[in-house]
Amino acid sequence: MSEDKGFSRLIDTMERLRSDSGCEWDREQTHSSLKPYLIEEAYEVLDAIERADDEMLVEELGDLLLQVVFHAQIASERGAFDSSDIVNRLTDKLVRRHPHVFAQASGYSYRQWERIKAEEKGATHSSPVGRINQALPALSLARRTVENAVEMNLDELDEDEVSQGILKSAGEMSRSIESEDIERIEESMGELLMEIARCAVMNKIDPERRLRLKVEEYMNKLESAYRHNEGSS
Structure with missing residues (x-):
């Protein structure tokens, strides 16, 4: 058929x-x-x-x-x-959106792609924020935002700066946990996750996928522990 x-x-x-x-x-x-x-x-x-x-x-x-x-x-x-x-x-x-294939245009350009998308939606500017679907899962939203920022030369993702950002956020979260300050824990957790998203983009890793795989590993461990406990009872 x-x-x-x-x-x-x-x-x-x-x-x-x-x-x-x-x-x-x-x-x-x-x-x-x-x-x-x-x-x-x-x-x-x-x-x-x-x-x-x-x-x-x-x-x-x-x-x-x-x-x-x-x-x-x-x-x-x-x-x-x-x-x-x-x-x-x-x-x-x-x-x-592919004038380099179907029209007389030069090779693929990210900026050209985004400009065409913005024109389609009647946008008057090409912000790396406004083009992103806010309904995405949080880690995917963070990744897409950072990717767009990098493409627009708004975030250079310096290796040392990203590493220090992760260490700083992790340290702040540790201190917040010790002080049992829930608001500070939430804030530092958000900062740490954002720095992890920047690190993921820098290393071309999909954080959503990696987290999903780790969750699956955790679920398998729980399943094994459950079967072990059932066999022992």
């Missing part, structure tokens, strides 16, 4: 599910009610990538695509937009 026919079949299937003769649960869904599923499916795609499992990745990408088609169908029913609008807008955006 061709890609066009496969996608059309998916659109038709979702339309049928939302019809009067379709599925009651599907008909009841709204943009808001689907929000948890969108987040869940995105993280399941990440899990499949981490596991390097192609079969799982195909499955999870399909579930994520379902969320896109689901939202498109709901929007289509109220006359807002449909799947074709999504695909066409995305294609136009890709062409517009």
Whole structure:
């Protein structure tokens, strides 16, 4: 089956599910009610990538695509937009943001990419802050902010300065814990996490991914301890 026919079949299937003769649960869904599923499916795609499992990745990408088609169908029913609008807008955006490929322009430029994005959104300036999605998880938000600051030459990420920043923040947090000052603990913890994000960008590390892997290690240790305790009882 061709890609066009496969996608059309998916659109038709979702339309049928939302019809009067379709599925009651599907008909009841709204943009808001689907929000948890969108987040869940995105993280399941990440899990499949981490596991390097192609079969799982195909499955999870399909579930994520379902969320896109689901939202498109709901929007289509109220006359807002449909799947074709999504695909066409995305294609136009890709062409517009790659003038070095589709137009007579020089090679790729980060500043050019950001300028085009800003123009699309009607921005009058190119701030490294305003372009970032504030809904990102905190560590990812910190990483993206630092990356943009580096690209705009607003943060040089000097190795000694970053190292000293981590040591200073860790020392302040240690003293705050000793004094049992909750507000100072919270403040110093935030400063330490921000310095860790700067260190991660400097070393081209994704802090969100590294933390997730450490959490998985911790969960495995808990599981082992639980099984050991169960076997001893």
